[in-house]
Amino acid sequence: MLDIKQIRENSEFVRDRLDRRGGDYDLSPILELDKQQRELQTTRSQLQARSNEIGKAIGQKMRRGGNPKTEEIKNLKEEGNQVKAQLAELEPQEKELIVKINELLLQLPNLPADTSPLGQNETENVEIRRWGDEYLRGGEEEKILPHWEIGEKLGILDFKRAVKIAQSRFVNLIGKGAALERALINFMLDKQTEAGYVEVMPPVLINTQSLTGTGQLPKFAEESFHCVEDDLWLTPTAEVPLTNLYRDEVIDAAELPIYHCAYTPCFRREAGSYGKDTRGLIRLHQFNKVEMVKLVSPDTSMEELEAMLKNATAILEALKLPYRIIELCTGDLGFSAAKCYDIEVWLPSAGKYREISSCSNCWDFQGRRANIRFKEKGKKGTNYVHTLNGSGLAIGRTMSAILENYQQADGTVKIPEVLQSYLQFTVIEK
RNA sequence: GGAGAGGUGGCCGAGUGGUUGAAGGCGCAGCACUGGAAAUGCUGUUUAGCUGUAAGGUUAACGAGGGUUCGAAUCCCUCCCUCUCCGCCA
Incomplete structure (x- = not known):
């Protein structure tokens, strides 16, 4: 399959090469979905990072013999739950995007070499x-x-x-x-x-x-x-x-x-x-x-x-x-x-x-x-x-x-x- | 097909809920030691995504996929694969 990075960064080149095969290849859905996916990914990893922080913080306190019932830990757990709820919404969306992008990528043929002679059939x-x-x-x-x-x-x-x-x-x-x-x-x-x-x-x-x-x-x-x-x-x-x-x-x-x-x-x-x-x-x-x-x-x-x-x-x-x-x-x-x-x-x-x-x-x-x-x-x-x-x-x-x-x-x-x-x-x- | 055991880094192997991307060993790379080497010592040693000119930051991955939890290699469910024994069989 083609490199999504190449499609993203050199879409003109990829489009031109695909055109040489004849037939209709539209890259815009892939580009659009890819953009959405990366945006989602950024947000998601930030939330994930926060969630990891919370987990670590609780872990440290518990290790030092902290009481799980203290306000501090309760609050952290509460925030953890909120983060989790947000993640639960984003994750399936992102997964769906990845699946769709992959499906589209698998349908695209290889790019002809620049030495392959031009022709219709x-x-x-x-x-x-x-x-x-x-x-x-x-x-x-x-x-x-x-x-x-x-x-x-x-x-x-x-x-x-x-x-x-x-x-x-x-x-x-x-x-x-x-x-x-x-x-x-x-x-x-x-x-x-x-x-x-x-x-x-x-x-x-x-x-x-x-x-x-x-x-x-x-x-x-x-x-x-x-x-x-x-x-x-x-x-x-x-x-x-x-x-x-x-x-x-x-x-x-x-x-x-x-x-x-x-x-x-x-x-x-x-x-x-x-x-x-x-x-x-x-x-x-x-x-x-x-x-x-x-x-x-x-x-x-x-x-x-x-x-x-x-x-x-x-x-x-x-x-x-x-x-x-x-x-x-x-x-x-x-x-x-x-x-x-x-x-x-x-x-x-x-x-x-x-x-x-x-x-x-x-x-x-x-x-x-x-x-x-x-x-x-x-x-x-x-x-x-x-x-x-x-x-x-x-x-x-x-x-x-x-x-x-x-x-x-x-x-x-x-x-x-x-x-x-x-x-x-x-x-x-x- | 029946019964049992197991799947952790390049390899071996520890690890049954809390700074564990993961002890220890082997291997590999660099440095030191040496006339040179071996041995020894020290340091380092996965991949991929996003982000950044870069340094870096961050996320993910312990067979695969779900679930429980603030937190999973570790607990639960489903699937796949490997091994041993029995059965069948070219």
Whole structure:
């Protein structure tokens, strides 16, 4: 969340940055409530101070063996009661204000970085670079079957029976399909571990506080599956458990940067995307993903983002899958992100690049929400860490890219070289 | 799920109504001692809000939230978590 102090002291700046996202963000209710709250707080602490004085005075007299029935003590008690009555009126008012301010703050998205390109929506995202043109198969494209067709033909993807077991937007991976998925998970975890990320297997049922910490709640409740009886949610991405590993902690500055990666299944309700990507592996309610998360000092977070982007693209390069990098414009940035790159992989059947990873720098936005701070030895006070997250990569989408880019004229699919040591076969055939 | 025990500062640990933000110890930092170090001694050592140019002032926090009281770490209520034993179980 944003810093109330920054909103108070630099409201013009904050307003301008929020405007870059488009949409309507009104700071005046927050500013007004904040003013009221601080006024109340001043009065309240003065009363509290008086109350403490009274308590101490009585305590001293009693200790010296004073009689509680003397006029003096009676009078003090009487005043104490009056102060208490006043406090009883102010306290709930102030609490209510604090709750309201907090609710409003939690609704505000992060401020875009000044380097994020200006734009209204995804059409104004900026392509940074492309890789792997030599692996594009110009001219053959119309012969390449979409991944769901080749997958069903080869008997490795089963959507029909998944509907029977669960619903639409689920899949069964069968035989070599399941093995390939597993190989991809292992391959990516191995690569990211080599790159310095410490692997974690976190819970995938997570609590409300964790989802609030990373910004999925309160605004996007309809996007996650909720187990109402236990008030737990199915994680939509390992970003949530990984970032929340350190919630409410003060980390020694010497331990930064902290790198973690995790494989988890991810669950998304995909509310509002009816009719979009209804076929194939692109948009499922449950999918696998290897995620990277970094907690870093504010001084280095921008370089750390570039490095994370490389960790993600390294996977695609090893797999020889053509991709491009897009920088999201201010209007397309996710709620918690200040700066974000999407990596898109080439899907021949669609003749398009499709998102396969998203790498974001959230600045101190999640650090503040999740209360993750760091402390430098010898320095007073604490600071919020900067958090970054990126897919490294989405497994299902990688699978679809392989099924298409590695499809051969005879209807079989070759296994990319780097995966062959993870599998007992080098080609998927009927 | 049943029975019991417990949650205090970076850590250990005292503290059952009165100058207790909290004894003592460990750790850490500074100083002294030393050729240098160890040992020893002294001093200091939480975080957050508001206020102030600053020094400072003030409030809050002993798992969380309520209550009793002039005054709560200490008494009462609710919830959460941890541990032990039993049951169940991958």
